Amino acid sequence: MLRVRMLGEAVASIPVEQIRDVRSLKRHLHRYHGLPPRFRQRVLLHGECLEDTATLDAPTDLSLVLVPFADVSRQQASDLPGAACQGWIAEVETMMQLPQDPDSVGVGERQALTVASEKGHVEVVRLLLLGRP
Structure with a gap:
């Protein structure tokens, strides 16, 4: 056990x-x-x-x-939706390991989940929602 x-x-x-x-x-x-x-x-x-x-x-x-979500800069908060928008699973995984709040917003004021969904990046959406690609 x-x-x-x-x-x-x-x-x-x-x-x-x-x-x-x-x-x-x-x-x-x-x-x-x-x-x-x-x-x-x-x-x-x-x-x-x-x-x-x-x-x-x-x-x-x-x-x-x-562990609580890490305090991240506004730029780091913007990097997560940017990586999600591009469908970059490895980069999103790395940012989430901080752990970075997937609901945070940065310069573009858009959440990573929203942009990944709009772009059809299903594996990134799964990673953001469930912690798994």
């Missing part, structure tokens, strides 16, 4: 077979336990933050920390 605790309290116990990596654990916690999307979750093992690509293939105890 993967046992996840936050502030000393049990959040979830999940059979190892159901989870392959940290990213899938974060998605599970969002979907089934009502936690924020993966960009605001940090999973720790023995006090060390695990990358989303880290494999989880053995029973272990993990800690979970939820």
